[in-house]
Amino acid sequence: xxxxxxxxxxxxVIAIIITIMVLELKVPHGPDLAALAPLLPVFxxxxxSFVYVGIYWNNHHHMFQLAETVNGAVxxxxxxxxxxxxxxxxxxxxxxxxxxxxxxxxxxxxNLMFCAIAFFVLQTSIIxxxxxxxxxxxxxxxxxxxxxxxxxxxxxxxxxxxxxAWTGLAFFVLAALLWLVPDRRMERAAQTPQG
Amino acid sequence: xxxxxxxxxxxxVIAIIITIMVLELKVPHGPDLAALAPLLPVFxxxxxSFVYVGIYWNNHHHMFQLAETVNGAVxxxxxxxxxxxxxxxxxxxxxxxxxxxxxxxxxxxxNLMFCAIAFFVLQTSIIxxxxxxxxxxxxxxxxxxxxxxxxxxxxxxxxxxxxxAWTGLAFFVLAALLWLVPDRRMERAAQTPQG
Amino acid sequence: xxxxxxxxxxxxVIAIIITIMVLELKVPHGPDLAALAPLLPVFxxxxxSFVYVGIYWNNHHHMFQLAETVNGAVxxxxxxxxxxxxxxxxxxxxxxxxxxxxxxxxxxxxNLMFCAIAFFVLQTSIIxxxxxxxxxxxxxxxxxxxxxxxxxxxxxxxxxxxxxAWTGLAFFVLAALLWLVPDRRMERAAQTPQG
Amino acid sequence: xxxxxxxxxxxxVIAIIITIMVLELKVPHGPDLAALAPLLPVFxxxxxSFVYVGIYWNNHHHMFQLAETVNGAVxxxxxxxxxxxxxxxxxxxxxxxxxxxxxxxxxxxxNLMFCAIAFFVLQTSIIxxxxxxxxxxxxxxxxxxxxxxxxxxxxxxxxxxxxxAWTGLAFFVLAALLWLVPDRRMERAAQTPQG
Numbered sequence: 001x002x003x004x005x006x007x008x009x010x011x012x013v014i015a016i017i018i019t020i021m022v023l024e025l026k027v028p029h030g031p032d033l034a035a036l037a038p039l040l041p042v043f044x045x046x047x048x049s050f051v052y053v054g055i056y057w058n059n060h061h062h063m064f065q066l067a068e069t070v071n072g073a074v075x076x077x078x079x080x081x082x083x084x085x086x087x088x089x090x091x092x093x094x095x096x097x098x099x100x101x102x103x104x105x106x107x108x109x110x111n112l113m114f115c116a117i118a119f120f121v122l123q124t125s126i127i128x129x130x131x132x133x134x135x136x137x138x139x140x141x142x143x144x145x146x147x148x149x150x151x152x153x154x155x156x157x158x159x160x161x162x163x164x165a166w167t168g169l170a171f172f173v174l175a176a177l178l179w180l181v182p183d184r185r186m187e188r189a190a191q192t193p194q195g
Numbered sequence: 196x197x198x199x200x201x202x203x204x205x206x207x208v209i210a211i212i213i214t215i216m217v218l219e220l221k222v223p224h225g226p227d228l229a230a231l232a233p234l235l236p237v238f239x240x241x242x243x244s245f246v247y248v249g250i251y252w253n254n255h256h257h258m259f260q261l262a263e264t265v266n267g268a269v270x271x272x273x274x275x276x277x278x279x280x281x282x283x284x285x286x287x288x289x290x291x292x293x294x295x296x297x298x299x300x301x302x303x304x305x306n307l308m309f310c311a312i313a314f315f316v317l318q319t320s321i322i323x324x325x326x327x328x329x330x331x332x333x334x335x336x337x338x339x340x341x342x343x344x345x346x347x348x349x350x351x352x353x354x355x356x357x358x359x360a361w362t363g364l365a366f367f368v369l370a371a372l373l374w375l376v377p378d379r380r381m382e383r384a385a386q387t388p389q390g
Numbered sequence: 391x392x393x394x395x396x397x398x399x400x401x402x403v404i405a406i407i408i409t410i411m412v413l414e415l416k417v418p419h420g421p422d423l424a425a426l427a428p429l430l431p432v433f434x435x436x437x438x439s440f441v442y443v444g445i446y447w448n449n450h451h452h453m454f455q456l457a458e459t460v461n462g463a464v465x466x467x468x469x470x471x472x473x474x475x476x477x478x479x480x481x482x483x484x485x486x487x488x489x490x491x492x493x494x495x496x497x498x499x500x501n502l503m504f505c506a507i508a509f510f511v512l513q514t515s516i517i518x519x520x521x522x523x524x525x526x527x528x529x530x531x532x533x534x535x536x537x538x539x540x541x542x543x544x545x546x547x548x549x550x551x552x553x554x555a556w557t558g559l560a561f562f563v564l565a566a567l568l569w570l571v572p573d574r575r576m577e578r579a580a581q582t583p584q585g
Numbered sequence: 586x587x588x589x590x591x592x593x594x595x596x597x598v599i600a601i602i603i604t605i606m607v608l609e610l611k612v613p614h615g616p617d618l619a620a621l622a623p624l625l626p627v628f629x630x631x632x633x634s635f636v637y638v639g640i641y642w643n644n645h646h647h648m649f650q651l652a653e654t655v656n657g658a659v660x661x662x663x664x665x666x667x668x669x670x671x672x673x674x675x676x677x678x679x680x681x682x683x684x685x686x687x688x689x690x691x692x693x694x695x696n697l698m699f700c701a702i703a704f705f706v707l708q709t710s711i712i713x714x715x716x717x718x719x720x721x722x723x724x725x726x727x728x729x730x731x732x733x734x735x736x737x738x739x740x741x742x743x744x745x746x747x748x749x750a751w752t753g754l755a756f757f758v759l760a761a762l763l764w765l766v767p768d769r770r771m772e773r774a775a776q777t778p779q780g
Binding site: 196200201203204207208210211212215218219267270271274277278281282284285288289292293296297298299302 | 397398401402404405406408409410412413415417418419420421422423426437440444447448451455570
């Protein structure tokens with residue numbers, strides 16, 4: 001099986017996820033600027049999740065450029081990733097509406113963690129199908145960010161749980177920034193030990 | 196007519212169906228973990244329907260890889276399938292919000308049954324267009340799961356109606372698991388009698 | 391400009407229109423079958439609009455198979471069609487929630503009429519771009535249904551306005567059935583006078 | 586990286602944005618024509634935003650026809666544009682529900698401005714990747730509308746803020762009309778000084 005229809009379907013699902021999150025930004029009734037103030041945490045959590053879904057789309061795009069064909073296991077691993085991504089509008093909404101309180105922030109971090117695990121499972125299923133000599137297998141060996149970000153989510157969940165929600169949130173923002181920083185220098189650094 | 200635009204349109208509709216179901220998971224107002232508890236049945240019914248829509252996308256994908264061209268009848272048979280799939284967010288929501296009571300569970304099973312019938316009609320319309328020697332016709336001959344799952348839905352509807360809703364639900368979960376189990380061994384077993 | 395991106399974008403918009411209409415089918419709170427009864431008119435209007443959007447997707451698909459390239463005017467004529475289609479979820483919802491009363495039925499008919507006009511404008515803009523010798527121009531000459539259905543909408547609007555809503559609705563259902571009937575015989579009949 | 590998947594994903598997101606805006610047109614409860622009257626400003630703001638999203642899709646389509654490949658920076662610049670576009674349903678809804686009062690109109694103008702800036706950033710990132718000799722770089726040199734429309738948004742924001750909301754709105758409508766006018770004559774005029 002070729003990858004194009006899997007990519008088109010995933011594009012569709014991710015496009016909807018990234019867009020329906022904005023529906024949590026309920027239109028306020030008053031025409032004053034003050035009516036926007038209570039929406040600020042909802043807006044900020046929307047920005048964070050938009051960036052995360054964008055990161056996943058980016059990584060999904062890169063990964064499937066390196067995959068040549070797919071099998072049934074890859075299709076299901078992909079649906080598994082889409083499942084956890086599809087919960088982001090819910091966990092984002094809960095966190096935003098409750099102004100970044102403890103449990104919503106922990107749940108948000110858990111959602112990010114499950115997305116990361118699902119992405120790893122998908123990657124592994126492609127490599128198992130393509131063989132250890134495939135393009136993806138060789139690229140993943142030097143994948144610094146993919147290995148580090150789950151640690152950020154775990155640290156963030158622990159901090160939100162036992163200290164304060166904003167410390168956990170800081171880890172989730174940092175992990176997102178890590179992905180936004182241009183790749184080149186960081187990837188070279190990560191690849192040197194293996195070279 | 197080639198199949199790509201039919202596939203792209205179906206991907207779009209299925210992607211939206213699988214994603215808007217999550218909108219039934221209404222964001223709770225309180226920030227406590229206890230606020231999530233009433234959502235559990237809604238969440239579980241979402242998981243079940245996500246798996247079912249995923250199964251249909253998978254099967255749709257496999258089927259149209261074997262179809263070479265389509266005609267007007269196939270276009271309408273495809274829209275007919277999409278119609279029944281589009282009702283899944285409704286029947287899922289009704290079942291989840293009413294904690295798997297009798298009638299919502301029966302309706303959910305009926306919806307699954309209509310989807311299965313519509314899939315069968317679509318398959319038949321492709322085979323009629325492609326001819327009995329087409330790739331799809333030969334593959335379908337050994338299609339064990341497609342023949343067995345309607346029996347599961349019928350049994351589930353009857354059990355939910357006359358016994359208890361959870362017994363019906365068990366059949367719907369079993370039928371979903373049947374599709375998730377990797378194909379090879381089961382399909383070989385199913386094909387042996389014909390070989 | 392080639393037609394593929396215009397087709398992909400239109401597929402996306404039409405897929406969303408056909409799917410979000412189902413959101414008007416609000417999940418009832420009670421678990422009894424009686425709770426579904428008030429939804430019947432909403433459901434029936436959903437079925438009718440699903441069929442209409444399906445018809446438009448079908449016709450759009452056929453039309454762009456005959457168009458080779460597009461220009462800016464075609465892009466805007468296409469967006470104009472998508473605009474009127476995008477209002478169908480609203481007019482469908484108003485008609486369904488008010489149990490097919492007079493004004494909602496008139497508005498629904500007007501919406502269908504504007505869609506038909508927009509489709510005609512789009513067709514004309516493609517023919518103007520492709521030239522009167524293009525494939526589409528020659529096919530349209532014998533297009534019986536496209537010429538007859540606006541008369542049905544006009545008659546339906548008048549009947550709903552001055553007599554009873556259900557008489558108008560009957561015309562809208564008839565016009566939809568006209569498109570669902572397999573093409574061959576009818577089209578041959580329509581083409582004979584010109585042949 | 587080729588541009589097709591970026592285009593497909595953007596098509597999906599833009600298709601959803603243009604369609605979910607119609608969800609702000611809440612179905613009224615009464616069956617009288619009078620029940621539609623309060624929806625008029627919501628409808629008019631929907632029309633305006635539909636046209637704007639259509640303009641962005643059109644320009645996005647034209648721009649990526651001139652781009653040959655993309656890099657990571659272009660992917661993120663594209664997501665950045667989609668982010669501001671995704672806020673249009675919110676700012677449109679706020680403006681429509683409050684009957685074009687001052688602050689909602691200012692916010693709407695600011696949203697348009699951010700979209701224009703994001704489009705410019707995306708254009709620049711493609712040109713930086715393709716080189717100053719690329720097709721896009723040469724076309725952009727004579728891009729009259731792209732340079733003028735931010736001035737309209739700025740003027741509109743200032744007018745809505747200090748005078749009356751409708752004067753600001755007039756600028757936003759004018760800027761939209763500017764894009765709808767067929768290109769040829771205007772573009773030739775704009776290109777002559779450089780020729």
